[in-house]
Amino acid sequence: MNxxxxxxxxxxxxxxxxxxxxxxxxxxxxxxxxxxxAALACGAYLHxxxxxxxxxxxxxxxxxxxxxxxxxxxxxxxxxxxxxxxVFPLIPLTTGFGALMGGVLGEAMHLLTExxxxxxxxxxxxxxxxxxxxxxPRSSATDVQxxxxxxxxxxxxxxxxxxxxxxxxxxxxxxxxxATTGP
Amino acid sequence: xxxxxxxxxxxxxxxxxGTANHTLRGSEPDWNLxxxxxxxxxxxxxxxxxxxxxxxxxxxxxxxxxxTPNYTRLAEGGLRYNRFHVTALCSPTRAALLTxxxxxxxxxxxxxxxxxxxxxxxAMVPLECAPLPRILRDNGYSTAAFGKWHMTPDGQQGPxxxxxxxxxxxxxxxxxxxxxxxSGQWDPCLAENQKIIGTxxxxxxxxxxxxxxxxxxxxxxxxxxGVRGQEADKPFFVYFSTGCSHAPHHVAxxxxxxxxxxxDHGWDRLREEVFERQQQLGVVPADAxxxxxxxxxxxxxxxxxxxxxxxxxQMEVYAGFSENADHNVGRVIDAIEELGELDNTLVIWIWxxxxxxxEGTITGSFNEMTMQxxxxxxxxxxxxxxxxxxxxxxxxxxxMDPHYSAAxxxxxxxxxxxxxxxxxxxxxxxxxxxxxxxxxxxxxxxxRSQFTHVTDxxxxxxxxxxxxxxxxxxxxxxxxxxGVSFADSLIDAAAPERHTQQYFETMGxxxxxxxxxxxxxxxxxxxxxxxxxxxxxYAPDVWDPDxxxxxxxxxxxxxxxxxxxAADHPEKVQQLKDLFWQEAERYKVLPLLATLSSFFGIMPxxxxxxxxxxxxxxxxxxxxxxxxxYNRSYAISADLLVPDEGAEGVIVAEADHLGGFSLFxxxxxxxxxxxxxxxxxxxxxxxxxLPTGEVNVRIEFAADAAKPATGGQVTLFVNGAQVGGGRxxxxxxxxxxxxxxxxxxxxxxxxxxLSYADRAxxxxxxxxKKVVFDVKSHRKAKDEQAVHAVAHQAHxxxxxxx
Numbered sequence: 001m002n003x004x005x006x007x008x009x010x011x012x013x014x015x016x017x018x019x020x021x022x023x024x025x026x027x028x029x030x031x032x033x034x035x036x037x038a039a040l041a042c043g044a045y046l047h048x049x050x051x052x053x054x055x056x057x058x059x060x061x062x063x064x065x066x067x068x069x070x071x072x073x074x075x076x077x078x079x080x081x082x083x084x085x086x087v088f089p090l091i092p093l094t095t096g097f098g099a100l101m102g103g104v105l106g107e108a109m110h111l112l113t114e115x116x117x118x119x120x121x122x123x124x125x126x127x128x129x130x131x132x133x134x135x136x137p138r139s140s141a142t143d144v145q146x147x148x149x150x151x152x153x154x155x156x157x158x159x160x161x162x163x164x165x166x167x168x169x170x171x172x173x174x175x176x177x178x179a180t181t182g183p
Numbered sequence: 184x185x186x187x188x189x190x191x192x193x194x195x196x197x198x199x200x201g202t203a204n205h206t207l208r209g210s211e212p213d214w215n216l217x218x219x220x221x222x223x224x225x226x227x228x229x230x231x232x233x234x235x236x237x238x239x240x241x242x243x244x245x246x247x248x249x250x251t252p253n254y255t256r257l258a259e260g261g262l263r264y265n266r267f268h269v270t271a272l273c274s275p276t277r278a279a280l281l282t283x284x285x286x287x288x289x290x291x292x293x294x295x296x297x298x299x300x301x302x303x304x305x306a307m308v309p310l311e312c313a314p315l316p317r318i319l320r321d322n323g324y325s326t327a328a329f330g331k332w333h334m335t336p337d338g339q340q341g342p343x344x345x346x347x348x349x350x351x352x353x354x355x356x357x358x359x360x361x362x363x364x365x366s367g368q369w370d371p372c373l374a375e376n377q378k379i380i381g382t383x384x385x386x387x388x389x390x391x392x393x394x395x396x397x398x399x400x401x402x403x404x405x406x407x408x409g410v411r412g413q414e415a416d417k418p419f420f421v422y423f424s425t426g427c428s429h430a431p432h433h434v435a436x437x438x439x440x441x442x443x444x445x446x447d448h449g450w451d452r453l454r455e456e457v458f459e460r461q462q463q464l465g466v467v468p469a470d471a472x473x474x475x476x477x478x479x480x481x482x483x484x485x486x487x488x489x490x491x492x493x494x495x496x497q498m499e500v501y502a503g504f505s506e507n508a509d510h511n512v513g514r515v516i517d518a519i520e521e522l523g524e525l526d527n528t529l530v531i532w533i534w535x536x537x538x539x540x541x542e543g544t545i546t547g548s549f550n551e552m553t554m555q556x557x558x559x560x561x562x563x564x565x566x567x568x569x570x571x572x573x574x575x576x577x578x579x580x581x582x583m584d585p586h587y588s589a590a591x592x593x594x595x596x597x598x599x600x601x602x603x604x605x606x607x608x609x610x611x612x613x614x615x616x617x618x619x620x621x622x623x624x625x626x627x628x629x630x631r632s633q634f635t636h637v638t639d640x641x642x643x644x645x646x647x648x649x650x651x652x653x654x655x656x657x658x659x660x661x662x663x664x665x666g667v668s669f670a671d672s673l674i675d676a677a678a679p680e681r682h683t684q685q686y687f688e689t690m691g692x693x694x695x696x697x698x699x700x701x702x703x704x705x706x707x708x709x710x711x712x713x714x715x716x717x718x719x720x721y722a723p724d725v726w727d728p729d730x731x732x733x734x735x736x737x738x739x740x741x742x743x744x745x746x747x748x749a750a751d752h753p754e755k756v757q758q759l760k761d762l763f764w765q766e767a768e769r770y771k772v773l774p775l776l777a778t779l780s781s782f783f784g785i786m787p788x789x790x791x792x793x794x795x796x797x798x799x800x801x802x803x804x805x806x807x808x809x810x811x812x813y814n815r816s817y818a819i820s821a822d823l824l825v826p827d828e829g830a831e832g833v834i835v836a837e838a839d840h841l842g843g844f845s846l847f848x849x850x851x852x853x854x855x856x857x858x859x860x861x862x863x864x865x866x867x868x869x870x871x872x873l874p875t876g877e878v879n880v881r882i883e884f885a886a887d888a889a890k891p892a893t894g895g896q897v898t899l900f901v902n903g904a905q906v907g908g909g910r911x912x913x914x915x916x917x918x919x920x921x922x923x924x925x926x927x928x929x930x931x932x933x934x935x936x937l938s939y940a941d942r943a944x945x946x947x948x949x950x951x952k953k954v955v956f957d958v959k960s961h962r963k964a965k966d967e968q969a970v971h972a973v974a975h976q977a978h979x980x981x982x983x984x985x
Contacts, residue, residue, distance in 0.1 A: 027567035027862070030574065056571070056840070056864065057938040127864040128571045149489075152564060 018138035018160045019047065021170035024151030025131055029053035031150040032130035033063070039134050040065055044143035046136045047167070053130035060125070135167060187220070192313065192321040192656045194220045222323035222418055223649035227620065228528040229319075229420045230519065231640070232512050233280065234505070235273065235331060235365075235429040237614065238539035240454070240597030241505060245534070245615045246461035247595070248445060248453060249505045253513030254617060257530060260627045261619030262673065265466045266738075269537055269637045271604050271611030271689035273364055273429075274306065274333045276536040276637050281314045281334075281353065281422070283641030283652065283664035287688065288312070288770045291334070293778040294364055296807060298336040300787060303771030304778065306336045307348060313656040315641040317354025319420045322650045325410045327357040329399045330424040332374075335362045337807030346377050355422070359402045362805070365551070365921045366426045368395045368433035368504075369581035370839075370932035372803055372924040381803035381924065382932035387943065392581075394435070395426060400511040404518040411522060418648075423515060427508035428501060430543065430551035431584035438503030439496075439579050446498040447491065449483025450594040451476065457597040465630055466615075467598055472745040474600045479709050480590040481545060493566050493575060497547045497587035498594075500579035526621040529647060531640060535614035537689075538602035539595035543586035544711045549578075550841045550861050551586040554711060556917045557891075558860060568862060581933060584841050584921075589711055598743040606689030607705035607734075609744055624673055631672050633680045634696070634738075638666030646670045665770075686766040691721060691728070691776045695763040701744065702759035703734040718782050728775055729760065793958065797835070797927045799951035804925040806918065809837055810956040812884075814891055814916055817959055819846060820881035822952040827875050830949030832929070834880065838920035839933030840864070846882055847930075848873055848947070849939060853899055853906060855882045856936040859892075859913045866936065867897050869906035878902060884911070891916040927954050 026032040029051070036051045049065040125131060132151065136144050138158065148154060159169025187194045201213035242251040244258050245265070269276040274294040275286035282289045287303035289312045298306035308314060316326045328350045335348045340362050350358035362374050369392065373380050385393035403423060410419055427434075446453065454473065461467035476482065486494060512532065519525050544554050546562040549569040553560055560568070569575070572582045579585065589602075596602045599610035606612060616635070621627070645652055646668035654661050672678040687694040693704040708717050720726060735749040735756050749756050767773050780786075795810045810817070821834045829851055836845035841861040847854050853869040873880070881900040886893045892915070898908040923932055929946040930939075939945045 027564055028570035030570040031563075031567045058866065127866065128861075150563060150567070152567065 018158055019166035019170045020134075020136055020138055020141050020144075020156055020158050021167065021174045022134040022136075022145065022148060022154065022156045023131060023174050024133075024148055024154045025129065026053075026150065027129055027152055029055070029061070029130045032132045035132050035148045035150050036063065036065075038147035038149070039132075039144055042143045042147045044136060044140035046134060046140065046144070048133075048135045050133045051130060052125060052133075054125045054127055056128050058127060135170070186223070189223075189322055189651050190654045192318065192653045194321060220321065220323040222319075226322075226324075226418050226648040226650070227622070228418045228519070228524055229324075229644055229648075230515065230528055230530045230532075231280075231420070231422050231644075232530070232532040233277070233331075233422070233424045233536055234508055234532075234534045235425055235427060235536055236540040236603060237428045237505065237535035238592065238595035238597070238602060238610070239535070239599060239613055239615055240457045240461065241428070241539060241595045242509070242534050242615060244617065245466050246457050246459075246464050247597075248442075248457065249502045249509075250441075251506065251509040251534075253509045253516060254532060254534065254615075256513075257516070257532060257619040258617045258628070260621060261530070261617055261624055262627075262629050262631050263466060264616040264618065264631045264633075264635055266632050267533070267614060267616035267635045267637075268612050268685065268687075269533070269535065269614050270687065271537045271606035271692065273331075273536050275689070277332075277334055277424070278308065279637045279666075280533075280536075280640055281316065282308060282312050283315060283638055283645070283666045284312050284662060285638060285665045285686075285770045287772045288662065288665065290771075292688070292772065293690075295333050295335055295362075296337045296364060297778060297781075298338070299777060299780060301771075301774060301777045301780075303773070306334070308334070308353070309662075310657070310659045311662045313653060313659075313661060314353045315644065316420060316422065317656070318645065318650065318653060319648070320354045320356060321656075322648070323417065324648075325414070325417050325419045326355045326422075327403070327406050327419070328353075328355040328360065328422040328424065329358075329403050329406075330360040330395075331364075331366070331426050331429070332358070332360055332362045332424070333364050337805070340374075340379070340805040341808055342378070344377075349374070349377055351376055357406055359406075360399070360424070361426070361922060363807070363922050365429045365431065366395065367431055367581070367584065367922055367933070368426060369393065370923070371395050371426075372805070372922055372932060379803045379805065379924070381926075386932060396507055396511045399423070399425070400514040403515050407515075407518060407522065420644075421515075423512065425508045425512075428505045429540065430586035432497075432500050432504045432579055432587065433581065433584075434500060434504040434507050434579050436503075436576060436579060438507050439500040440503070441506070442499040442502045444495075445502070446495045446591075449486070449491070449494075450480070450498075450588075450590045451483045453594045454597045457594070461598065468742050471598060471742040473598045474743050474745050476593070477600065479545075480593050483590075490562055490566065493562075493569065494547065494588055494591075496575040496578050497543075497585065498591045500585065501587050501591065501595075504579065528620070529644070530617075530619040531644075532617045532619070533614060533637075533640075534616070538599070538605070538611040538614070539592035540586070540603040541589035541592045541601075541711050542603065543588055543592070545589050547588040547591075548586050549583045551584050552842055552918065552921060553860050553862070554586070555921075556842075556860055556915060557713065558862065560862070572861070600744060601705070601710070604689055604710040605692050605705060606687040607692040607694045607703040611689065611692070612687055612694070618673060620673065626676065629676055631676060633669060633672050633678065634682050634685075635669050635672075636666060636682050636685050638664070639669050639682055640666065642666040642668045643670050647673075684762075684766075686763055686770065686772065688767065688772050688775070690778050691726075693728070693763060693775075695759040695766070696738075697759060697762060699737055699739045700755060700759060701736045701738050702749075702756060702763070703736065703744065704728065704731060704760075704763075705734075706731060713782075715782075718779065721776055721779065722783055723785075726776070733760065735759070795956040795958075797954045797956075799928050799953065802924070802926045802929070802931060804837075806838060806920045806922060806924060809919075809925045810958055812956065812958055813918075814886070814893055814914070815889070815959060816884055816886045816895065818881055818883045818957045819954065820879060820957070821846065821954045823878045823880060823947075824950035824952060825873060825875045825878050826949055829873070829875065830947060831945075832947035832949075833926070833939075833945045834947055834951055835925070835927050835954045836930035836935050837925040838923035838935065840935055840937050841933070842915055842919040843923065843935045844919075845930055845935035846880070847936070847939065847945065853880050853901055854936070855897060855899060857897075857911055857914070858919075858935055859911075859915055860919075863913050864936075865897070865909065865911045867899055867907055867909040869899050869901060871901070871906050873901060884914075886914075927951055
């Protein structure tokens with residue numbers, strides 16, 4: 001990982017406006033992938049999109065947008081984008097008796113390589129589940145959010161500021177929503 | 184030989200009619216002494232076929248969308264009965280069918296899993312009610328049962344029995360099938376006679392996998408050939424009871440694919456089409472009206488387009504599954520024909536032991552047990568979970584235990600309202616029946632519309648066989664049959680209607696029929712909703728059944744129950760209500776809602792929580808007999824002998840990846856996997872390798888609280904030292920599986936952790952000496968009582984759907 005990668009994004013458009021981060025949780029990789037594809041196809045500008053999934057045998061896969069790769073090649077870079085994201089525990093479901101599951105957001109953001117994302121996902125994503133993370137400028141929200149249709153739970157964080165700071169802020173906001181969203 | 188007195192069973196041995204001198208000099212044998220009892224002259228063979236969880240509007244023979252060529256073949260050579268009635272639940276119908284008596288009167292107010300302390304709900308047939316197979320066997324029939332049984336209480340399904348309530352105890356010479364309420368068709372946990380034999384070895388054959396419906400037909404034909412090889416003329420009684428069409432809906436895709444696209448127009452249009460065909464066939468009168476959709480079911484047009492394909496596939500699989508059942512019954516019939524005995528075989532084929540099942544809830548489910556464990560999942564969640572396990576193309580395969588939407592069941596019950604569990608309406612209680620007996624039926628292809636009931640079947644078989652219902656069996660005075668013979672209707676379309684009065688009751692849903700009038704008293708509860716909120720209005724001090732809604736129909740003029748006449752005939756309503764209470768008293772229906780009593784805290788005494796020990800060769804423990812680890816803390820420990828080269832494999836496993844747990848060793852590490860109904864799957868693994876030699880391993884689950892589905896902490900130990908752990912935020916509140924068993928030293932059938940599926944059954948390569956379950960009591964008595972209540976609800980909830 002290039003530790004200075006983040007510095008390259010200073011000139012990117014999202015320096016100068018609010019950044020949103022949407023996190024969706026899914027019970028299947030297919031569903032997360034559908035929303036991921038829909039987000040890519042919606043025509044709006046995205047800073048990045050990523051799907052992290054764990055199959056029933058425990059194998060973790062990470063899928064990221066070509067769009068992101070091409071965009072961030074000019075700035076943030078693949079590794080740089082990943083460095084801004086942490087993988088969050090998925091929001092739990094209810095049982096018939098209203099029992100709560102989890103909801104603990106213990107992980108702070110870390111600068112992670114893709115390998116680290118996988119490692120963390122291996123711990124935090126339940127077997128068979130998946131997460132979708134989208135980052136986009138606020139101006140894209142009206143186009144992006146409606147196409148995310150299949151998430152079992154979905155939160156959006158927002159922040160203003162300078163590239164990574166905005167991203168971090170949006171993630172933190174999303175985390176906060178995640179903690180309070182539940183059955 | 185003189186005709187024996189058949190009113191007392193067993194038949195008395197004949198008096199010795201020969202001579203026995205001091206030696207053989209002058210002695211004369213009496214060969215009658217060593218003959219087996221002979222049936223009355225001309226007693227026919229009997230093939231009794233019962234399809235599970237299916238409705239009046241399912242088979243094409245009755246206008247339905249499911250192709251049933253063999254059912255139609257028999258109907259065209261025999262008779263269709265379009266006013267035949269069952270109870271609205273599995274075990275009760277089966278008990279009534281095989282005893283000729285009302286279900287409550289023989290202890291089956293509910294299902295076999297829910298054996299309780301009221302006379303009508305024990306799930307134990309009284310000695311005063313000797314069953315039909317016992318009567319036939321004692322009168323000289325060879326008897327055999329294949330497939331679903333569902334009349335052995337949960338707690339009696341092991342080698343310690345008692346075995347009197349297994350099929351052999353009911354009078355079947357031979358049994359091959361499953362004891363519970365349902366079974367996987369790919370990976371059943373089978374019983375043969377008085378032994379659980381588990382999942383067949385052919386399950387692991389990738390080229391030619393085991394499939395229960397095929398095996399049932401094979402076994403039946405094999406048995407028939409064996410009987411005929413020994414006795415050319417001895418009549419047989421075969422009870423062929425399919426697991427189809429109960430969930431899980433398991434069938435090869437080529438059967439389901441025959442229906443691709445045929446349900447894309449949805450359940451509303453399907454009902455209209457079926458109704459039209461039913462009227463064309465004449466099984467529904469021309470002046471009948473199609474009943475409307477209840478608000479409990481969504482309109483097909485309101486289903487989001489992206490979900491319609493998912494729903495349509497559910498019905499495609501159900502249809503293919505059902506057609507396969509028709510195919511396999513056809514194979515049995517072909518075999519009888521090949522023996523040259525079809526003309527003298529009375530075939531009674533009932534398409535449904537209750538109406539089609541609405542227990543999949545509106546969404547349907549990738550796993551039938553989600554509803555039974557009270558896990559609410561939206562349609563989108565269900566879709567995603569189905570995708571997780573392979574998507575639409577895997578619906579019907581061994582990876583899922585699927586159940587379709589309640590709305591498809593409603594369509595399957597066309598033209599009636601409601602379905603299974605709803606004993607108040609015809610959707611739950613009226614099913615097709617075909618009778619085939621070329622030797623006697625004079626108008627093949629005819630239709631019969633006499634009111635008939637499942638209790639009549641036994642009486643009719645005995646009547647045709649010339650065997651009286653015994654008044655004394657094993658010295659016990661017998662309760663007379665409650666059903667009446669409809670044998671004369673076989674040869675006379677205008678035969679008088681003999682069954683003029685019948686009560687119905689299932690889970691508080693009641694009906695009283697008399698002379699054409701039908702009083703329907705349905706509880707307002709939606710049948711598939713068993714939440715505490717939904718049950719609250721029926722608590723002991725709250726519910727007044729007489730204050731509930733009542734609908735009145737006159738069936739001779741209103742075949743479908745489309746016109747409620749209650750407001751016009753209040754005196755008739757009251758008269759039938761009064762009659763219902765009289766019948767309820769007479770036939771042990773009381774107390775109403777006994778099936779749900781555990782939900783209201785009426786439960787058997789607490790079992791002592793404690794230890795269960797299993798030696799290393801114990802396998803296929805029935806799912807209702809595993810240690811009750813639900814909703815509480817527990818420990819599972821195992822004494823192992825690990826060879827120097829190390830070991831791998833399963834130490835103990837219950838059920839499969841759709842609900843269950845497994846403690847196993849993989850890659851040298853102790854591992855614990857717990858599947859919360861396949862929705863959440865947790866896995867914890869030891870940080871250190873398993874040592875060799877004598878090793879003790881242990882998993883402890885520390886429950887957060889005495890509450891249903893409690894989360895908690897898992898800790899793994901090896902030789903007393905902590906080696907790993909993790910959190911499980913949800914646990915199974917009621918029951919892991921309807922059919923999959925628990926094994927020591929291996930994971931038979933479907934496996935719990937799919938990471939070792941390719942090594943199944945993943946037998947332990949060391950030695951499992953002993954596995955001990957230590958189920959902990961909660962510290963406070965009230966907590967213990969609460970958990971006990973929940974644990975017992977497991978029986979009830981399971982029973983609701985079996």
